[in-house]
Amino acid sequence: MVTRYARSLRLLAWALGCILLSAGVCAASEVPSVVLRQGDRGEFVCELQEYLAIAGYLDSAADGVFGSVTQQAVIAFQKSSGLTADGVVGKNTWDALLSKAEAASARTYVVVAGDTLYGIARRFGVSVEAIAAASGISRPESIKPGQKVVIPSSSADASRAALGRGGAELLHWDVANKIFKSRATIIDVVTGLSFDAQRRGGHNHADIEPLTSADTAVLKRIYGGAWSWARRAVIVVTGGRRIAASINGQPHGGQAITGNGFNGHICLHFLGSRTHASNSLDTDHQRMVQAAVGH
Numbered sequence: 001m002v003t004r005y006a007r008s009l010r011l012l013a014w015a016l017g018c019i020l021l022s023a024g025v026c027a028a029s030e031v032p033s034v035v036l037r038q039g040d041r042g043e044f045v046c047e048l049q050e051y052l053a054i055a056g057y058l059d060s061a062a063d064g065v066f067g068s069v070t071q072q073a074v075i076a077f078q079k080s081s082g083l084t085a086d087g088v089v090g091k092n093t094w095d096a097l098l099s100k101a102e103a104a105s106a107r108t109y110v111v112v113a114g115d116t117l118y119g120i121a122r123r124f125g126v127s128v129e130a131i132a133a134a135s136g137i138s139r140p141e142s143i144k145p146g147q148k149v150v151i152p153s154s155s156a157d158a159s160r161a162a163l164g165r166g167g168a169e170l171l172h173w174d175v176a177n178k179i180f181k182s183r184a185t186i187i188d189v190v191t192g193l194s195f196d197a198q199r200r201g202g203h204n205h206a207d208i209e210p211l212t213s214a215d216t217a218v219l220k221r222i223y224g225g226a227w228s229w230a231r232r233a234v235i236v237v238t239g240g241r242r243i244a245a246s247i248n249g250q251p252h253g254g255q256a257i258t259g260n261g262f263n264g265h266i267c268l269h270f271l272g273s274r275t276h277a278s279n280s281l282d283t284d285h286q287r288m289v290q291a292a293v294g295h
Contacts, residue, residue, distance in 0.1 A: 036089040040066040046240075048089060051101040052077065053178045060181070063240070107174050109272055110281050111147045123170055124151050167294035168235045168244040173205065173273035176236075176243055180206060184238035186247065186268075188222045189295050195219050200256050200265050205273035205285075207253070213261040223249040231284045233291040236268070244295075245270050246288035 034044050045066045052058035058073040071087040078085040081096045089097075109120060117140040121128045132140050134150040143149065151172070171179070180199060186208070187194040195215035197208040210216040222232065229250045236243040251264035267275075269285035 036066055038066050038068065038071045038087060045070070048074075048097075051097050054175060055097060055100040056178075059178075107151050107172050107272070108148050109151050109172070111143050111145055111149060112281070112283055112286055113145045115143065115145070117141070117143055117149070120149065120151075126152060168242045168292050170271055170289070170293045171241075171243050173270045176245075176270040176273075177206070179241060179243070180236060180238050183211065184208075184236050186245075187235040187237065189233040189235065189292050191222055193218050193222050195222075197268075198257060199268075200254070202267075202276065204276050204279060205270070206268040207265045208247075208268045209255055209257045209265045210260050210262050211257070213259065216260050216262045219249065219262075219266075227251060231282075231288045233288040233295075234268075235292055235295055236270075243270065244289050244292035246285040246292070248285075 036044060036048055041064055043064065046064040048066070049058055049060075049063070049070055052070070052073045053060075055077065057077045058070065060069060074089055074093065075085045075087045077083075077097060077100070078087075078093060081093075081100070083092055083096060109124075111120070117128050117131060117137070121131055124131075128140055130152050131137070131149055134152045135148075137143065137149065183196060183198055185194050186197050195218040196211040197215065198211050200207040200209055210219050220227070223230070227250050229248050231246050231248055234245050234247050236245045246269045248267050250266065251262055252266070253264050255262070255264050267285075269282060269289060271286070271289050272281070273285070274280055275282055
C-alpha cells in the first residue's frame with residue numbers, strides 16, 4: 001500500500017516535471033529514489049528515458065512522459081537483467097539501469113593538439129585521476145595528439161554536468177547519436193540563424209538535409225550565399241537538449257528529401273565523431289564543436 005509520504009513525493013516529482021516540460025527542458029538530478037510506472041510524468045521520467053537510451057533500450061527522445069514505449073523499454077531491460085519484468089521502476093531497476101548506463105557511457109576520446117588531461121577531465125565532468133586510472137596513464141602531463149584516453153562516467157550524464165544547464169552541452173558522439181534520431185533545429189553560433197533538418201543516416205557522424213526549401217535558403221545565407229566545405233560551430237536542438245556540434249555547407253552524396261532545393265546532404269559532427277571515408281577525426285570539425293559549447 002502506498003504511504004501518504006510516497007504519494008506526496010510522487011506528486012511533487014510530477015509537479016516539478018510539468019514545470020520543466022513546459023520550458024522544454026529535461027534536467028538531470030540526483031539518483032532518483034521515486035518509484036515510476038506507466039502514466040507518470042516529469043523530471044524523473046525524463047531521466048529514466050535518458051538512461052534507457054544510453055543503455056540501448058530506447059530509441060525515442062526523452063519527453064518526460066511514461067507511456068507504453070517507455071514501459072516496453074523498461075520491461076525489456078528488466079528481462080535482460082534478471083529482474084521482475086513488471087514495467088515498474090523501483091530501487092532494484094534503478095540500481096541496475098544506472099550501472100548499465102554508466103558502463104555504456106564510458107568512451108574513448110582522441111587527444112587533439114592543445115589538449116591537457118585537466119582540460120579533458122573538466123570537459124567531461126570527471127577527475128584527472130579517474131581518466132588516468134582508466135587509461136593507464138602514469139604521467140598526465142605527457143599526453144600527445146592522437147593518443148586515445150578512456151573517459152569513465154561517474155553518472156550516465158556526466159558529460160553535461162560540468163557545463164550546467166544553460167548553454168550547449170558537449171556530448172560525445174556515442175551519446176549524441178542516440179539522442180538525435182530524426183529531426184532537429186540547427187542554430188549557427190556566429191549569425192544566430194537557424195534551420196530545421198532531417199537526419200538521413202550516418203554511422204561515424206550524422207548526415208543531414210535541410211527539411212524544406214526555406215531551410216535550404218537559411219543554410220545558404222549562413223554560408224554567405226555560396227556553398228562551402230568550411231566548418232561552422234552550431235547548436236543542435238533536439239529532444240529538449242542543446243548539443244554542441246559542427247557542420248560543413250557543401251551539398252554532396254545522396255539525399256532522401258526531394259523538393260527542398262538541396263541536391264545531397266551535409267555532415268554534422270559532434271565530439272569524437274569521425275569521417276565516413278577514412279574513419280578519422282576531423283580536427284577542424286572538432287575545433288568548431290568546442291567553439292559551440294556553452295552557447
